[in-house]
Amino acid sequence: MLPITILEALHQARQDIDDIDARMLLQDVLSVNGAYLIAHSGQELTPGQVKSFRLLAMRRAQGEPVAYLIGKREFYSLDFTVTPEVLIPRPETELLVDLALAQFPLDLACKVLDLGTGSGAIALTIARHRPLAHITAVDVSAEAVAVARLNAAQLNVANVRIIEADWFEALGGERFDLIVSNPPYVAEGTAYLSRGDLRFEPRIALCAGGDGLDCIRSIIASVPGYLNDGGALLLEHGYDQAQTCRDLLSEAGFGGIFSCPDLAGIMRVSGGRLGVS
Numbered sequence: 136m137l138p139i140t141i142l143e144a145l146h147q148a149r150q151d152i153d154d155i156d157a158r159m160l161l162q163d164v165l166s167v168n169g170a171y172l173i174a175h176s177g178q179e180l181t182p183g184q185v186k187s188f189r190l191l192a193m194r195r196a197q198g199e200p201v202a203y204l205i206g207k208r209e210f211y212s213l214d215f216t217v218t219p220e221v222l223i224p225r226p227e228t229e230l231l232v233d234l235a236l237a238q239f240p241l242d243l244a245c246k247v248l249d250l251g252t253g254s255g256a257i258a259l260t261i262a263r264h265r266p267l268a269h270i271t272a273v274d275v276s277a278e279a280v281a282v283a284r285l286n287a288a289q290l291n292v293a294n295v296r297i298i299e300a301d302w303f304e305a306l307g308g309e310r311f312d313l314i315v316s317n318p319p320y321v322a323e324g325t326a327y328l329s330r331g332d333l334r335f336e337p338r339i340a341l342c343a344g345g346d347g348l349d350c351i352r353s354i355i356a357s358v359p360g361y362l363n364d365g366g367a368l369l370l371e372h373g374y375d376q377a378q379t380c381r382d383l384l385s386e387a388g389f390g391g392i393f394s395c396p397d398l399a400g401i402m403r404v405s406g407g408r409l410g411v412s
């Protein structure tokens with residue numbers, strides 16, 4: 136194999152994959168950052184590095200998400216380990232975290248529940264920004280719970296309890312000040328599922344019945360039994376689900392109901408407060 140430089144390797148990979156993806160894969164192979172690739176573009180790669188990079192580029196060209204290929208994804212400026220058993224944290228979910236952090240100040244020992252924690256992205260990010268909070272994170276997937284626990288250890292987070300359970304089943308009569316969730320909300324059978332990263336993500340993290348609202352309906356119906364009076368619920372949902380979420384919240388006795396758009400202008404999070412008119 137003829138020696139090739141960083142620049143040449145990137146150039147070759149760009150025939151089949153995006154430049155940004157190629158850079159992320161090569162950074163991972165070399166264990167360097169983006170600035171290094173630019174500053175050392177003339178550096179020759181070893182045959183082993185070229186082989187590893189070409190294999191990753193080939194898998195990417197076949198559709199595998201970069202996050203699964205390199206085993207991590209940045210969320211709210213924190214690095215999360217991700218495996219094909221968990222949803223890849225999305226930038227739009229940062230809105231849910233922004234809204235959650237706005238609910239309570241740094242010096243309040245608030246009780247928070249994250250339903251369907253996956254990699255732990257939401258619960259662990261809130262925990263890092265609110266060290267006094269007592270956070271419970273639940274997921275029905277044993278594999279997701281293992282990934283979330285690994286992330287808790289890697290991010291040095293001690294104020295999160297991670298439980299394997301079906302939504303509220305393990306919580307007894309416990310009540311919380313804030314409940315957050317990015318539940319599965321994609322309609323089964325939609326064409327969207329056969330595109331991009333979604334093809335490789337766990338169906339249990341994505342799909343929620345014929346209209347995508349099964350989990351949202353079930354969570355909103357149960358939440359009043361687990362929220363303190365005046366407590367808040369924040370739910371991420373699909374682009375066309377905001378009105379239904381607001382209706383469901385109203386039927387369940389919530390007040391101060393709102394929906395909030397993400398950076399793309401799509402209504403992405405809805406919420407309300409219990410016992411507030």
Ligand SMILES: C[S@@+](CC[C@H](N)C(=O)[O-])C[C@H]1O[C@@H](n2cnc3c(N)ncnc32)[C@H](O)[C@@H]1O
Nearest residue numbers: 224251252253274275276301302317318319340
């Ligand atoms: C859309 S993913 C969200 C993952 C993570 N919170 C995030 O925002 O990246 C939904 C999560 O809900 C979990 N889930 C699905 N059904 C559940 C259930 N009945 N009880 C608890 N968790 C469930 C899935 O395993 C998945 O991890």
